[in-house]
Structure formats: structure tokens, C-alpha cells
Amino acid sequence: MTSAAEITGDSPARPSAAPQSIGRQAWRRLLGNRLSLASLIVVGIYVAVGLFSFTPFVVARIDQPYSADKTYAPPSFWRTLDDGSRAVAPERWFGLDFEGRSVFWRLLYGTRLALLIMVCTCAISISIGSVLGLLAGYFGGWVDDLITWLYSTVSSIPWLLLVIAMAYVLQNIQTMNAGSVQSRIAQFFGGSSTVILALGLTDWVGLCRLIRGEVIKLRDLDFVVAARALGLRRSRILFRHVLPNTFHIILITFSLSSVAYVQAETILAFLGLGITSRPSWGRMIDDSKLELLRGVWWELTAATLAILVLSLALNVLGDALRDALDPKLHGVK
Amino acid sequence: MWAYVVRKVLLSIPILIGIVALTFLLFCVIAPDPAVVYAGKFKSAEQLQAIRHQLGTDVPKWREFVNILTFQFAHSFRYQESVWGLLARKAPVSLAIQVPAFFIELGLQLALALLIASRRGTLLDYGLTVTAVLGMSVPIISLYLAAQWVFGGWLKWFPVAGWSQGFFYALHFAALPIIVSIIGGVGGGVRFYRTIVLEEINADYVRTARAKGVAGREVLFTHVFGNVLIPVLTNTVVVLPLLFTGSLILEQLFQIPGFGALLVDSIHAQDQPVVMFIVYVTSLIYLVMLIVTDILYTLVDPRVTLK
Amino acid sequence: MPQPLLELRNLTVAFDTEGGQIRPVQDVSLSIYPGQTVALVGESGCGKSVTALSILRLIPSPPGKVLGGQILFEGKDLLPRSEKQMQAVRGKDIAMIFQEPMTSLNPVFTVGEQIVEAVQLHQKVGTKQAYEIAEQSMHDVGIADPHKRLHEYPHRLSGGMRQRIMIAMALSCRPKLLIADEPTTALDVTIQAQILELLRELQHERGMAVMLITHDLGVVAENADAVAVMYASRVVECAAVDDLFDLPKHPYTEGLFRAIPRLGHVQDRLQTIAGSVPSPRRFPSGCKFHPRCPRMNGDALCAEQEPALREIAPRHWAACHKIEDFAAKPITPPNTDSRRAEVSR
Numbered sequence: 001m002t003s004a005a006e007i008t009g010d011s012p013a014r015p016s017a018a019p020q021s022i023g024r025q026a027w028r029r030l031l032g033n034r035l036s037l038a039s040l041i042v043v044g045i046y047v048a049v050g051l052f053s054f055t056p057f058v059v060a061r062i063d064q065p066y067s068a069d070k071t072y073a074p075p076s077f078w079r080t081l082d083d084g085s086r087a088v089a090p091e092r093w094f095g096l097d098f099e100g101r102s103v104f105w106r107l108l109y110g111t112r113l114a115l116l117i118m119v120c121t122c123a124i125s126i127s128i129g130s131v132l133g134l135l136a137g138y139f140g141g142w143v144d145d146l147i148t149w150l151y152s153t154v155s156s157i158p159w160l161l162l163v164i165a166m167a168y169v170l171q172n173i174q175t176m177n178a179g180s181v182q183s184r185i186a187q188f189f190g191g192s193s194t195v196i197l198a199l200g201l202t203d204w205v206g207l208c209r210l211i212r213g214e215v216i217k218l219r220d221l222d223f224v225v226a227a228r229a230l231g232l233r234r235s236r237i238l239f240r241h242v243l244p245n246t247f248h249i250i251l252i253t254f255s256l257s258s259v260a261y262v263q264a265e266t267i268l269a270f271l272g273l274g275i276t277s278r279p280s281w282g283r284m285i286d287d288s289k290l291e292l293l294r295g296v297w298w299e300l301t302a303a304t305l306a307i308l309v310l311s312l313a314l315n316v317l318g319d320a321l322r323d324a325l326d327p328k329l330h331g332v333k
Numbered sequence: 334m335w336a337y338v339v340r341k342v343l344l345s346i347p348i349l350i351g352i353v354a355l356t357f358l359l360f361c362v363i364a365p366d367p368a369v370v371y372a373g374k375f376k377s378a379e380q381l382q383a384i385r386h387q388l389g390t391d392v393p394k395w396r397e398f399v400n401i402l403t404f405q406f407a408h409s410f411r412y413q414e415s416v417w418g419l420l421a422r423k424a425p426v427s428l429a430i431q432v433p434a435f436f437i438e439l440g441l442q443l444a445l446a447l448l449i450a451s452r453r454g455t456l457l458d459y460g461l462t463v464t465a466v467l468g469m470s471v472p473i474i475s476l477y478l479a480a481q482w483v484f485g486g487w488l489k490w491f492p493v494a495g496w497s498q499g500f501f502y503a504l505h506f507a508a509l510p511i512i513v514s515i516i517g518g519v520g521g522g523v524r525f526y527r528t529i530v531l532e533e534i535n536a537d538y539v540r541t542a543r544a545k546g547v548a549g550r551e552v553l554f555t556h557v558f559g560n561v562l563i564p565v566l567t568n569t570v571v572v573l574p575l576l577f578t579g580s581l582i583l584e585q586l587f588q589i590p591g592f593g594a595l596l597v598d599s600i601h602a603q604d605q606p607v608v609m610f611i612v613y614v615t616s617l618i619y620l621v622m623l624i625v626t627d628i629l630y631t632l633v634d635p636r637v638t639l640k
Numbered sequence: 641m642p643q644p645l646l647e648l649r650n651l652t653v654a655f656d657t658e659g660g661q662i663r664p665v666q667d668v669s670l671s672i673y674p675g676q677t678v679a680l681v682g683e684s685g686c687g688k689s690v691t692a693l694s695i696l697r698l699i700p701s702p703p704g705k706v707l708g709g710q711i712l713f714e715g716k717d718l719l720p721r722s723e724k725q726m727q728a729v730r731g732k733d734i735a736m737i738f739q740e741p742m743t744s745l746n747p748v749f750t751v752g753e754q755i756v757e758a759v760q761l762h763q764k765v766g767t768k769q770a771y772e773i774a775e776q777s778m779h780d781v782g783i784a785d786p787h788k789r790l791h792e793y794p795h796r797l798s799g800g801m802r803q804r805i806m807i808a809m810a811l812s813c814r815p816k817l818l819i820a821d822e823p824t825t826a827l828d829v830t831i832q833a834q835i836l837e838l839l840r841e842l843q844h845e846r847g848m849a850v851m852l853i854t855h856d857l858g859v860v861a862e863n864a865d866a867v868a869v870m871y872a873s874r875v876v877e878c879a880a881v882d883d884l885f886d887l888p889k890h891p892y893t894e895g896l897f898r899a900i901p902r903l904g905h906v907q908d909r910l911q912t913i914a915g916s917v918p919s920p921r922r923f924p925s926g927c928k929f930h931p932r933c934p935r936m937n938g939d940a941l942c943a944e945q946e947p948a949l950r951e952i953a954p955r956h957w958a959a960c961h962k963i964e965d966f967a968a969k970p971i972t973p974p975n976t977d978s979r980r981a982e983v984s985r
Contacts, residue, residue, distance in 0.1 A: 153351035156616045158575055161596070165612075168600050169359045259470070266472040267582060271597060285474050292482045304475040311470035455702075537743040543698055544738075545758040545809065546730035549723070559748040635793040636747055 027324075036320035042313035046111055053112035062109045062279055065100035066091050072098050072291065075298050095298035097284075098291055103299050106279040107306055113192055113280045114310070117199070117265055118258040124200025125257065126250055129207030134238055134246075136208070137215025147208070155205045163264065167198040167273040192275050195268055199261050207253050214246050248325040255318035259311045266307065281307055334631075338624060345620045350402065352616045353609075357398055360608050367410055367603055389606075401613065407606040411599070416610040419595065426496065427584065427591035430507050431576040434514040439569060441519055443561075446526030450534055451553055462527065468520025477586055480513040494588040510587045514580060522568075529564050533557045562633050570626040574618035643715055644671035645849050646695070646734075646817055651709035653687075653694050655920075656702075662920040663707070664690045666873040669949065672817065677843065677850040679864035679881070681857065681896075683917050687873040688853045692819045695851075696736055697726050713817075732762040735810035739822040741802035745794035751778075752790030755809045762813045777808040782838055800831035804838070811842060818843075819851045824859070836863055857900060861885065869893050872918055872928035875949055879956040889958040891933050927961065935962045 031037055052058065067073050073096040079089035091102035136147035154162065171194055218224060219242070227237045262281070268274040269282030276283070281303045288300035368384040389407035392400075400406070406416045449458045468476075484490050491509040533539065534557060542556050543549075584594040592611070599607040630637045653665040664687040672678045680688045693699050695711055695718070711718040713733065718726070730736075738744045746754060755774035759765065765773065771790065778786035781804040794802055803823060810818060820839065824832035840863060843850055852863060860867055860881065867884045869877040869892065877890040888894045895913035915932035918924060924931050930942040939961070947959040 149347055149351060152348045153355060156348060156352055156619050157356070157612060158615060158619070160581055161612060161615070164581075164597070164600055165356065165359050165608075263472050266474050270474050270582060271585065272601070282472075282474075285472065285478070289478060292478060293486060300475060300478060304472060304479075307472045307475075308467070308470050311472075312466065315466065315470055537738065537740055538746040540698060541738065541744045541806070541809075542746070542757075544696060544730055544736040546727045546732060546761050547757065548727055556746050556749075559746070562748075634748060635750075636795045 033320055035316055036324075039313040039316040039320070042309060043317065046310055046313075047115060049108055050111040050115035053108050058105060058108055058112075061091065061102060061105040063101060065096075066102050067096050067100040069100070071100055072096050072296050073100070074296075075103075094302040095296075097287065097299050098296065103284070103302050106284060107281070107302050109279055110281040110284060110303065110306065113275065113278065114262050114265070114307075117192055117196055118261055120196045121200040121203070121261045122254050122257055124196070125202075125204040126207060126254065128201070129204035129253075130211050130243070130246065130250060132204070133208040133211025134215055134243060137212040138219055138234075138238060138242065144212075147212075151205045151208050154202065159202065160267070162202045163198050163268065164271060164273060166202055167194055167268060170194045170197055171273070192278075192280070195265055195274060198268070198273075199264055203257065203260070207250070207257075210249050210253070211246050214249060215242055218242050218245055248321075252318055252321050252325065255314050255321055259314045259318075262307055262311065334628070338628070341624045341627070345624070349617060349620060353402055353613055354398070356609060356612045357401065360603075360605055361397060362394065367605060371410055401609050406610050409599075409607045410604045411602050411607075412604075416606055419607065420592070420610075420614075423590060423592045423595050426503075426589060427593055428576060429503060430510050430514070430583070430589065430591070431580070433507075434511045434518075435572070435576060437511070438515045438518050438522065439565075441515065442522035442526055443565070445519070445523045446530050447553055447558075449523070449527050450530035451549070462524065465520040465523045465527075468517070469524065473517050474582065474586075476517050477513050477582065480516055481509065481586065484509055484512065494586070496587075496589050506587075506589070510583050510589060514583055525568070526561070526565070529561055530557060533560045536560075559633075563630070566626060566629055566633055570622050570629065571619070573622055574615050642673060644712075645674045645676075645714060646672040646851070647710075647712040648691070648695070649710040649712065651691065651694065651711065652707040653690055653699065653704060654707045655704045657921075659921055663923075664873050664920050665694065668709070668870070668873075668875050670868045670875060670878060672849050672851055674816065674849055675843070675847045676865045677852055677863055679852045679854060679860040679867045680870060681854060681860055681867055682870035683855055685917055685919070686870040687920075688870050689821055691870075692736065692821050692851065692853055695819065696730050696734060697723075698736075728762070731758050731810070731815070732813045733815055734817045734819065735813070735815040736819040736821065737803070737806045737810050737823050739825050741799050741806055741826065744806060745802060747794055750791050750793055751797070751805045752792075755790075755805070755812055758809050759812050773812060774808070777812040778805070780811070780842065781805075781808045782834075783808070799827050800835065803827060803831075803835055807835075807838065807842070811846075811848075814846060815848065817849045817851065819853070821853045822855070823852075825854070825856075832859075839863070857896065869896075872923060873920065874928065874946075874959065875957075876929065876960070877958045878949065879953075883953070883956050889952060889956065889963055890960050891935050891962075892929050895932075895934075927959075935960075935965070 031040075073092065075095040076092050077088065078086040079092055080086055091104050094103035094107060097103055097106070132147050132151070136144045224237065224241060227241050232241075265274060265280060266282035266285055269280060269286045270289075274280060274282050274286070284299055284303040288296070288303070291297075291299060367388060368381045371384065371388070388410055408415055409419060412419060445461060449461050452458050481494075485492060485494075492506055496503065496506050534553075539552055539556060542552050547556070581593040581597055583589070584591045585597060588594075595607065596611050598604075599611070648668055648670050651665060651668045652663060654661050654663045664685075666687075668687070668691055670678065670680075680691065682688050690699065690704075694704075694706060697718070699705075706719060709719075713729070718729065721729075745751065749757075752771060752774055755777060756767070756770040759770045759773050760767075763770075763773070775786045775790060778789060783789055783801065783804055789797075794805070797805065807823075818839075823839070824835050827835065836859065839850065842848065850863075852859070854860060864881045866880050867878070868875050869884075869890065871892050877884065877888065877893045879889075884893065885897075888897055892913070895911075898911045899913065901907065901910060913932055918928065918931075924943075926941075926943045926945050927933070927947050930936050933942065936942045941961050945961070947961045949957050949959040950963075951957050952963050
């Protein structure tokens with residue numbers, strides 16, 4: 001207990017901690033919440049599985065039939081060997097699909113495709129959205145008018161229609177220039193390049209609007225005015241000073257859009273515009289359409305669960321990021 | 334107010350032109366020759382030209398563009414029928430499913446949101462919110478497939494797919510798609526409206542109303558609801574034009590011969606007039622709905638005036 | 641001595657939070673007599689708003705709850721009453737106005753509709769008559785052209801006008817007690833004076849009691865008959881206003897007065913009370929003021945035992961272990977002018 005003699009007029013009740021950057025504070029807040037920590041771990045697991053699926057070990061197993069008669073089999077932990085004994089059979093853990101292929105390995109491969117789609121599509125849509133938003137917000141005038149016209153146009157077409165249109169057009173382009181220059185790249189992408197481009201080129205509007213709004217606010221703030229007064233080149237101001245202040249929006253968008261892209265892939269697969277050569281989750285769900293009526297539920301369940309868990313984790317993460325990065329929300333739940 | 338409307342309409346015109354241009358580019362320019370698609374590769378040049386004339390594609394591209402803009406659509410390549418005729422035939426089918434689904438879904442979402450928000454912190458709140466988040470994270474195709482299987486394949490309450498004419502038969506076939514559509518769509522809305530209702534519940538004017546002696550339920554349905562209406566309006570009016578196309582997925586899945594199915598089939602079949610028509614009309618309605626929303630805002634929120 | 645209109649006896653309110661239970665109001669007792677203005681004074685976070693809200697049971701009930709004590713209105717305890725019975729009390733016997741007139745009115749209804757709602761809840765009148773009562777209320781609070789103003793929406797009115805509307809709404813059913821939670825804090829100084837004067841007038845006309853919650857001692861000086869000073873969830877001093885201003889007995893109150901800069905009085909530094917207000921999560925043991933108290937002198941009693949509110953002079957209560965030691969010699973010499981006259985504007 002302090003005595004009256006020790007108290008002077010100026011001492012605060014508690015010593016103040018060293019100021020932390022917003023990023024570090026947000027990171028701490030993120031990790032502190034158990035739910036968001038769990039989500040982060042889940043996403044990490046998916047990434048690990050996805051990376052693992054790049055190895056030939058996995059790739060070899062996705063088209064291989066595992067049952068004698070090349071038809072489906074329900075999930076089981078074991079398989080019986082010729083001599084009657086049992087061995088652990090990971091390929092059967094999620095059963096076999098209608099061609100006797102292992103749902104388990106195909107699911108793992110699907111993780112790779114899903115990650116690829118998420119990352120690449122985000123890369124494209126975020127690049128377009130943020131650059132256009134930045135330019136529109138900062139320069140105003142005819143640049144803004146043009147970009148606003150562009151995104152109003154794109155957003156007035158119902159998104160699904162647009163994606164379907166885009167996907168189909170890209171398929172047309174592909175068939176019209178069937179060269180093998182792209183074949184190695186195509187192999188890497190496992191046929192998903194159409195989906196990636198179709199989604200990426202059409203989904204930038206949301207981010208563009210957000211960034212434009214934010215940049216308009218930032219443009220008049222003192223630090224930007226000071227930068228201009230100092231005579232900095234416009235590109236430097238834009239990319240070094242203004243853009244970093246929009247990173248929180250970009251990060252949240254990244255997390256939440258990824259969910260949308262994975263889901264969109266399933267829709268495209270259903271409509272026949274998805275990935276055809278390799279197993280993606282969407283394609284597995286589409287394949288299971290016919291299986292359900294014969295009582296084969298495991299492929300649908302496996303793919304659905306894979307998407308569900310990832311979407312949940314990303315949704316939770318996105319919400320947590322929003323809470324962690326938005327200073328105004330603190331104290332309000 | 335009319336000055337505002339006129340201004341908005343004028344501003345929408347470049348957007349409309351942009352939409353048509355974009356779609357035109359995607360479908361009519363970067364696309365294989367429809368004559369080849371429909372007749373096959375191995376016809377002679379004169380035969381191809383004759384087919385082009387029949388389809389109406391032997392005019393220069395810019396002419397085609399202007400025609401579309403002015404609502405002069407060619408006949409559908411596939412059906413050889415006027416696009417308007419197709420609309421009249423197929424739209425009611427889509428609407429028969431989408432309209433009931435939309436209203437039931439909205440009512441359910443609002444009711445659940447109000448319920449959850451007024452019972453904040455209880456098990457009900459928690460449970461329903463978790464269910465809603467789960468519903469949003471499940472891929473919608475899986476949900477549809479599962480529901481189709483449960484209600485159609487297992488319980489056998491409704492036919493799994495198909496359609497028929499006649500009011501009561503149609504009802505029979507429409508029931509499952511409607512149910513499935515509601516199940517899929519309820520989750521996201523509940524979560525969204527719950528957030529809004531919660532914001533309003535914690536507002537100062539609610540405290541004032543309670544201090545005056547207004548009962549809890551009354552506060553919710555009179556005071557809060559009036560303020561919740563504004564975001565509800567934004568969400569709903571804008572979605573209306575999509576009712577037209579029906580849910581593309583839904584119609585594919587349940588083999589419903591509606592407008593959405595027509596669109597998907599037409600894209601696959603390179604039936605350009607139909608595709609252009611659907612996209613154009615849908616976007617047009619969307620833009621009109623935006624203006625209508627703005628006007629409705631002034632009715633619902635006294636703070637808003639049109640400049 | 642007439643019976644008090646409102647009497648709080650040992651009221652304790654708790655909140656269940658993520659970090660445990662906190663008690664922003666502990667063992668609070670005070671009385672308000674008919675027609676009297678009692679000011680509840682203290683810094684932000686001392687529990688005065690929570691006290692006021694719990695009188696009308698407006699504390700959100702899952703996290704908050706009343707742990708103990710009684711709220712006696714006209715002799716009868718309000719706590720056991722049902723929610724429906726409380727609704728009958730709110731707005732009719734006891735009314736409340738709040739700090740933020742900007743957000744305290746519903747933006748989608750006209751002010752007339754909102755006043756009429758209050759009227760029709762408690763009086764059996766038709767709509768037309770209710771509007772007439774509303775118009776009269778608006779006239780009573782000094783709004784010009786009330787007939788037209790009835791149909792205005794809140795966002796079209798200024799802050800001062802909105803607060804007048806709030807007062808009109810609160811007074812429309814002639815309550816016996818008005819609780820005013822910092823009614824003028826969010827307003828300009830000149831508007832503040834007008835609103836307070838309006839409240840004084842209306843109070844005299846109707847014989848209404850007022851519980852005025854504020855942190856501004858100037859407002860207290862001009863408007864209150866009696867004052868209760870709160871610190872960290874407890875009432876630490878309670879007296880008639882003249883008595884309090886002339887000779888504050890609790891070291892916290894003394895510190896508050898000392899901190900007020902005075903015209904004509906040369907000072908190099910403003911006097912402050914050392915330290916800062918403790919958060920309800922980390923209340924000190926014993927007397928909650930002891931870490932900041934100049935009278936403590938390391939006495940273990942202050943650190944261990946919560947002092948009770950005792951009547952140390954006729955109708956002057958204070959909660960401090962060291963009252964008698966310091967009663968004879970106050971820390972700062974009293975000024976020759978009445979402190980009250982100096983502090984009021």
C-alpha cells in the first residue's frame with residue numbers, strides 16, 4: 001500500500017506500456033481469442049495438406065482404382081488382404097467413389113486445388129480491385145468517373161451470370177488457341193485456370209468500392225497533404241503512404257472472399273464449367289449427384305465436410321480480423 | 334423528386350450501354366460463329382451463309398449491337414421462337430418458385446432475427462446463430478442435394494425433380510425447390526438482420542422508450558422495426574430482379590423448365606439472342622430497382638432527402 | 641418530517657462480465673423528499689448513472705442484477721414489482737431524461753408521435769386529445785409554435801430543442817419525480833443555463849422532485865437542495881447544499897472543491913487529487929479512496945475496513961474513518977466569501 005508521502009501530484013496509477021503498432025496489437029488480439037486461434041490452426045492444417053498434395057505421392061493415387069471391380073465401397077478403416085488379414089487403409093477412410101477411386105486421396109488433392117484457387121483468385125481480384133480503387137479514390141475527376149462507370153457496369157450484371165459467361169468465354173478462348181505453350185502451366189493449375197480467371201476477373205468490384213471509399217477519406221488527411229507538400233511523386237504517395245493504410249480492408253477481404261471462391265467453384269462444377277481433368281471438391285460434389293440415389297453418401301459428405309470446415313474457419317478468422325483491426329469496435333461486442 | 338429520377342435515369346444509360354457492350358463482347362465477339370455451331374463444320378460456304386441469314390447474323394457487328402440496345406432481338410437460335418415468347422412461357426415457372434420462396438424466407442429471417450436479438454445471450458441465441466453460420470459455410474449445392482435426397486428420395490414427400498402444368502401439379506413439384514431454397518438462404522439473412530437488430534436494440538432511443546414505460550415487445554416491433562426497415566429495404570429490393578432468372582442452380586437440379594435453366598442451356602448452346610436478352614433485361618430491371626430503392630428510402634427514413 | 645418520496649436503502653447492483661462480477665453500485669442509500677432537488681455528483685464511472693437506471697429497472701438484465709437493498713417509492717418497495725407494474729411507474733410516477741438528446745429520440749417518428757406515445761401509455765385519452773396534451777407540454781417547455789413542431793422529425797431540431805422535447809415527453813404525465821442524467825452535459829453553455837432554468841421553473845410549478853445527476857459542481861450549486869457525492873460505487877458524503885459547500889467533510893469532496901480554479905485567486909498549478917479513479921474490476925480493499933487520500937497516513941484501518949456512512953453533523957453524513965481527527969482543522973482554510981457563491985455561475 002502506498003502512503004500519502006509517496007504520492008506526488010504527477011504519478012499515474014499504472015505505468016504505461018510501450019506503444020505497440022496496430023499490426024502487433026491486432027495479432028495479439030487475434031491470438032488471444034481461442035476461437036480465432038483454433039481457426040488459424042485449422043487453416044494452417046489445410047495449407048499443410050494442400051502443400052503435401054503437390055507431391056507425386058498424392059498425385060499418383062487420385063485416379064487409381066482401389067477395388068477389384070472398380071465400383072464404389074463404403075468407408076472403412078481397414079482393408080482385407082489376400083490372405084485374409086487386415087491392414088490399415090487410408091484410401092478407404094472416406095470410401096471409394098463410383099469408379100473405385102479413393103475419396104480420401106482425391107479429397108486431399110482437392111485441397112491443393114482449393115488453395116490454388118483461393119490464393120490465385122484473390123491475387124487477381126485484389127490486385128484489380130485495389131489498384132482501381134486506389135486510382136479512383138485518389139485522382140477523382142474523370143479517372144474516378146471512368147472507374148465508377150466500369151464497376152457499376154460489372155456489378156449490375158448478376159454475379160453468377162457474369163462468372164458463367166466469363167468461364168464459358170475462357171473455355172472458348174482455350175479451345176480456339178489450343179497450343180501447348182500453356183500445357184505445363186495448365187498442369188500445375190490442374191485445369192483450374194479457367195475458374196481462377198473467371199472468378200478473379202469478375203469479383204473485384206466489392207473491394208474496389210471499399211478501397212475507393214477509404215482512399216477518399218485518406219486523401220484529405222494531414223499526412224497525405226504533407227506528403228504532397230513535400231513534393232513526393234504521386235506513385236510514391238499512393239503506394240508507400242496511402243495503400244498501406246488500406247491493408248486491413250484487403251486482409252479481411254482476402255479471408256472472406258476465399259470462402260466465396262471455394263463455394264463458387266462448386267457451383268461452376270455443378271453447371272459443367274468447372275475443373276474437368278482433376279478432382280476438385282466441387283467436382284466431387286457434382287459427381288455425387290448420381291450416387292446419392294443409389295445410397296452412396298460418402299463422397300458428398302467428405303467433400304462437403306472439407307469445404308464446411310474450411311469455410312467456417314475462414315469466416316471466423318475474417319470476423320476476428322475485422323474485430324481485431326477495427327479500432328472503433330473495441331469495447332463493443 | 335422527379336428531377337432526381339430523371340437525373341438518375343440519365344446516369345444509368347451509360348451503365349446500361351456498358352453492360353450490353355460487355356456481354357456483347359463476351360458472347361458475340363469472342364465466340365465461334367453460331368452458324369458453324371448450329372449447322373456443323375462441314376457445310377459449304379453458301380450453306381453457311383444461308384444459315385446465317387436465317388439466324389439473322391449476317392449483319393455487321395455494330396448493327397447487331399445497336400439492334401440489341403433497342404430491344405430488337407433476333408429469334409432464339411435453338412427454338413426459332415421470339416425471345417419475348419420464351420419469356421412469357423418460362424418466366425411464370427421461375428416466379429412460381431422464387432416469389433413464394435423469397436417472401437417466406439424474408440419473413441422467417443426477420444422473425445428469427447427479432448427473436449434471437451430479444452433473447453440475447455441465451456441458448457436460443459447461441460444455437461440459432463451457430464446454425465446460421467453453419468448454413469452459410471456449407472456449400473449450397475450440398476445443401477440442395479442433401480435436402481433433395483431427404484425430402485424426395487428418403488421421406489418421399491415430394492417428387493425429386495420435374496415439372497408439370499396445371500396449378501396443383503405444379504405446386505407438388507414446386508414445393509421441394511421452395512423448401513430447399515429457403516433452407517439455403519435463411520442462414521445468411523438471419524445473421525445479417527440479427528446484427529442490425531442488435532445495433533438498434535442498444536440504441537439510446539430504445540432506452541428512452543423503455544423509460545417512458547413502453548413494454549418490451551412493443552419496443553421491438555414498433556421502435557426497432559421502423560429503423561431496421563432501412564437496411565432490409567436495401568437488401569431486398571435489389572434482389573428482386575434476380576427472382577426473374579430464378580436460381581440457376583435450383584432449376585438445373587430440379588429439372589425445372591424455368592428462365593434460369595433457359596439461360597444456362599443457352600450459354601452452353603451458344604444461343605446468343607436469348608443470352609443477350611436475359612442479361613440485358615435483368616440488368617435493366619436491376620438498375621430500375623436501384624432508383625426505386627432510393628425513392629423508397631425517402632418514405633421509410635425521414636432523414637433522407639433526394640438531392 | 642414528511643415521508644421521503646424516494647428512498648434508496650443499501651442498494652447494491654452487480655454486473656456479470658467476462659472477467660468476473662463487478663459491482664458498480666454498493667450499499668447506496670439516499671432520500672429525496674417531495675419537491676426537493678437532490679444532486680448526485682461524482683466523476684465518470686462512480687456509479688451514479690447505474691444507480692439512476694436501476695431505480696426504473698432499466699439496467700439490461702442478463703448481465704446486470706440488483707443484489708440487495710430496497711428502492712422505496714412513496715414508502716413501497718419497487719424491487720419486487722413485476723415488469724408490467726414497473727412499466728406503469730415509468731413515465732407516470734417517475735420519469736427520466738438522458739444525456740444525449742441527439743440519439744435519444746427515435747429518428748423515424750415525429751416528436752409529436754413520441755410524446756403522444758408517452759401520453760397514451762398512462763392516460764386514457766383519444767388520439768386528438770393526446771396531441772393536444774402533447775402540444776401543451778411542448779408549450780410548457782418553451783418551444784415556439786408547438787402546433788407546427790409536433791409534426792417535425794427529431795433530426796430537424798437543434799440539440800437544445802431536442803432536450804426540451806425530452807423534458808416535455810417526460811413531464812407530459814406529471815410525474816412526481818424526474819431523474820435527469822446529465823441533461824445538459826452535451827449542450828452548449830448558454831443552452832445549458834436555459835435548460836436548467838426551465839427545469840427549475842417547471843419543478844416549482846408542479847412541486848416535482850428532481851434527482852439531478854451531474855459531475856459539474858457549478859450546476860449543483862445553482863440547482864440542488866441537497867447533494868450526495870459518490871465515489872467508486874459508494875456514497876461518501878451527503879448533505880444540504882449549503883452545508884456541503886461551506887464545509888465538506890470527506891477528503892474526496894474536499895479534493896473536488898480544491899481542484900476548481902477560482903477567479904482572482906493566483907495559482908501556479910491546478911490542484912489535483914493524486915491518482916485516478918479505480919475501475920470496478922479492481923476496487924481497493926477497505927475504503928476505496930484510501931490510495932489517494934491525504935488523510936490516510938498509513939493507517940491500516942483505512943486500508944482494511946470500509947467506512948460506513950455516518951451522520952457526523954446535523955443532517956450531514958460522511959463515510960470516513962478520520963472525520964473526527966480532522967473535523968477541527970480542515971485541510972484548506974475556508975474562504976471568507978461563501979464558496980458556494982464563487983462556484984456557481
